[in-house]
Amino acid sequence: MSSALNTSLLRLRAHEGPMTSELVRRPADFGLGLPQVPARLAPTATTTSICGFCSTGCSLKIHLGPDGQALNLSPDDRYPVNLGMACPKGWESLAVLDSPDRATTPLLRNKTTGRLEPVSWPVALAAFVQNFKGIQSAHGAHSLAFLSTGQIPMEEMALLGALFKFGMDGLHCDSNTRQCMATAHVAYKQSFGFDAPPFTYADFEESDVLVFVGANPCIAHPIMWQRVMRNKRNPRIIVLDPRRTETAQCATHHLPLRPKSDLVLLYGLASRVLELGGADPDFIAAHTENFHAFRAFLADYPLSLAAAESGLPLAQLEEVAALLADRTKRVSYWWTMGVNQGHESTRTAQALINLALMTGQIGRPGTGANSITGQCNAMGSRLFGNVTSLLGGHDFSNPAHREKVSRILKIDTARIPTEKSWAYDQILDGIDRGDIRGLWVIATNPAHSWANQNRVHALRDKLDFLVVQDLYANTEMAQMADLVLPAAGTGEKEGVLINSERRLGVIRKVRRAPGQALADFAIFKLIAEAWGCGDLFRAWSSPEATFRLLRELSRGQPCDFTGVEGYDHLQREGGIQWPFPSPGNAEPQLGSYAPTSPSRERRLFADGRFFTPSRRAVFHFDAPRPAPEPPCAEYPFLLNTGRGSSAQWHTGSRTDKSAILRKLAPRAQLIEVHPADAARLGLSSGQRVRIRSRRGEAAATVAITATVQPGQVFMPMHHAEMNRLTAPVFDPHSRQPSYKACAVAISPA
Ligand code: SF4
The missing domain is CATH 3.40.228.10 (Dimethylsulfoxide Reductase, domain 2)
Structure with missing residues (x-):
């Protein structure tokens, strides 16, 4: 462990300490509509922070105790997105952070016992570097990959993508945005x-x-x-x-x-x-x-x-x-x-x-x-994930774009790849072939969420080293890891999320992460030091310093937000939609809709000018192709999938941690069946059934309802069983999986 790394660790731990006073505010309407709290816990101040679940991007008022720690929350009635409303997930977004399932210390798999055991951060970082560098020296620089998320702020996404591609010489990476947007x-x-x-x-x-x-x-x-x-x-x-x-x-x-x-x-x-x-x-x-x-x-x-x-x-x-x-x-x-x-x-x-x-x-x-969009920062991922697009929506293959990124980040152009990464499914194929030997999974749970999930489990044994970085140590993916890195959640760190309508909004740190868990930003900085490439990221000294770098990368792009002063400006204005160029930077590329002030609701293309070279939108079309897996005698039903309730989020890693959210959603994996099909098969509501597809089997509880059509069934996506059935079918342009129509058979369990 180098002294530079030790110093970084100490500094980052210190940063995890007391709340900074700058995030504390006293709104004039303080206290209105708050749940009752004991006098000794009465809030002394309020700040605002964006909800970290879905892409709506609601603002929440976080009510703070005397020590600056969050006590409770209420929806922000002055924010132009949610106008004082929140769904059950938003109301419970602090509660899910208190779970005993939180990862509070790094965990390393003991080769003798086979168990994950607590280790210190220096030991965890040494294991990360030693194993991943060992894989690269044996199998080449591109034998590592990461799979990331649309759930972390854009500063963290950008640092991860830059660290992996510019610092660790990696190439292949993707995020769960591939499954969504x-x-x-x-x-x-x-x-x-x-x-x-x-x-x-x-x-x-x-x-x-x-x-x-x-x-x-x-x-x-x-x-x-x-x-x-x-x-x-x-x-x-x-x-x-x-x-x-x-x-x-x-x-x-x-x-x-x-x-x-x-x-x-x-x-x-x-x-x-x-x-x-x-x-x-x-x-x-x-x-x-x-x-x-x-x-x-x-x-x-x-x-x-x-x-x-x-x-x-x-x-x-x-x-x-x-x-x-x-x-x-x-x-x-x-x-x-x-x-x-x-x-x-x-x-x-x-x-x-x-x-x-x-x-x-x-x-x-x-x-x-x-x-x-789906996830709270899917839009940030699309601009700053450094996956299919170079940071800021630039192109890896464009020399001028690489030069611009190199100049702003002060990184040698030679470090910037000239090609984009493999997509998610291609990375999994690479693991299968033995081309990818080390995998780093950040804030996502593909062992549950990927189509044809059984394959993800089978591929585990083909990896020499698997690192999972997450809030919780008990996700399906974390349980498979060689090394678990404990991460802070939304509410325990700072950064910017971009919502569905292109609005940049700030998340604020309103509580300390438990134990030794660190913000993903801090973890990436520590890894950079341990890897030996920390010098590349000196300017990325904090999330807001990183925001200023990303702001500069956006200059001249359609997403130009060079007019945003910083986090306080975003918070003051109720978020700001891109584009929001600095005065004098509204060059022709941005067209007449480039604003000079952040009006609260703005849309694109008022002038009919698009971003293609001709400035015209292009009609694209192809002849429809048959659905890849029609029902047949052996698999006579078509399975549809989707969200089950507003109290559940994706694989349930977070929402299952709230007692209230658990009450609001079915605890069992359901399968919705039309009454005519149920009568024909002799099924009754509440009965357990076995569902088979060409990929695997699942068990579920029957819910008879005419909301599905005869010959079709529906399963919510939040239980692990569903993706044992879904098909590895991908759109040829986006390589997004088709989760919506695969053939299945049903029989009593
Ligand atoms: S999860 Fe609910 S509260 Fe949170 S952003 Fe989405 S709609 Fe708003």
Whole structure:
């Protein structure tokens, strides 16, 4: 252990000490609406911090005791996102940090006993360096990989990506954003020239027609749904979903299409909109390219074909097409995982983008082709993960971009790779082949969440060394590790998250992490010192110093936020949406929408200028392909998956730690079965069944409900069983897995 590393460790531990006074504020409305607390625990101050679960990005008021530690919280009524609301996860976001399952010390697997045993940080860091450097010297620099997350602040993501690629000579890395938003990223990049969701949440309130595709915001994004409920325009709400979800039950038009008939259905609707004269020729001529080819392509997709393929009545589709074609109305398109997690997901997302473009429904209030993201910092991951894009949305293959990053970070250009990483599934294939021998997993749980989960478990034995860095020592992935590094959670560290509408918001440190757990930022800094590349990251001295570096990297990019002064500025303004360039930096690339002040709700493309070289949006399309795994005699049901309740988050690593959240969600893995199928199979509600797919088996409890269609079943994603069944099928453009339609068989357990 070098003295430099020891000094760093001491400094970082000291930084984990008392709360800094700068995060303490006293709002005028202090105390309003707070739960009652004993007088000796009465809050003495309040700060705000962004919720660390979903991409909505709600702000929470954190009420602090005399020692600056969080006592409790309430939703922030002045924040433009949540307007004083929070879902159950947000209310319980401090409680989940108190779990006895927290990792409080590094754990190293004892080779003799096979057990994970507590060790000191110096021992853990030495094990990390010795094992990973040993693998690299035996198998080459690219024999290491990391799998990361959309759950940590962008400063931590950037430091991780920079450390791994510029400091450790690694190349292959990905994050669980691949499971969630890779499709939207690729679709926007191809169509708009940059990964740029154009909307603001005010659009939920300002639309006349809202089209939700593969989205169930009532459950998955409940605060966004509250924004829809505030819409005073008597909106038509159209939901395309095979299930009669909670959102579909609130819709004016529910289209329960056959699973994976979405692409042909959207082409059919576009074709009919054209016939009805719904296209906007002026917008198309001035702001798009490739429309004529798209129009010719649509000739093969009449609405009658869409009706036949989707199983929907032609009259219902006619009614919907007429709504989409009415250019006196504001129409907005919204999608999430039902689109992103499909075998042709990028073209499906672009079919929605095409509809918005051809009708000129973009850049105005209540319009847009709008991807709702999943994780709290999926958007930060897309810009600063250093995975498929070089830091700041730059390209690894572009010499000018590499030179810019090198200059700002004062890192030799030769250290910046010229190619992007393998995607998640390709990294797993690399492990299978023996090309990847060491894996570092940060704040994610692929042993539960990856499609065809059994393969992840089988690949464990092919790794020479597995490091898992997480809040909890008992996740499925942590239990498989050789080394566990204990991490601080949201509320125990600082940084910036970017929400679905491009809003940068600050998370604040309002409590100490337990035991020896450290902020991921601090862990990455320690690893840099232990690895011997700490000098590269001297300027990355704190999360906010790193924020200033990232701000400079954004200069001149569509996401330019050089006008943001720092964390206090973001907190003062109620978050700031990008772009927000510094005065005088609104160069032509940013177009006329570049703001000079952070108005609270802003959308992109008001001037019809996109980020492609031609400044025009591009129509992309391909012929639909058959679903990869149709039902058959042996596997007669189609399995759909998704979120189960607003009290659960992903693999339950955090939400299962709250007694209140556990009460609000089913504890058993459920499988929803249509009453006709249940009668045919002789199943009753509450009965245990065995579900088989070509990949594996799972057990579940039957819930009989007509919200699923005959021949289809639904399983929530929060229990480990589900992904034993799902198929390793990937969209060719985004390499996002298709979790939504695999063939299964059901029998009594
Ligand atoms: S909607 Fe999302 S961001 Fe808001 S409180 Fe719930 S989990 Fe947190």
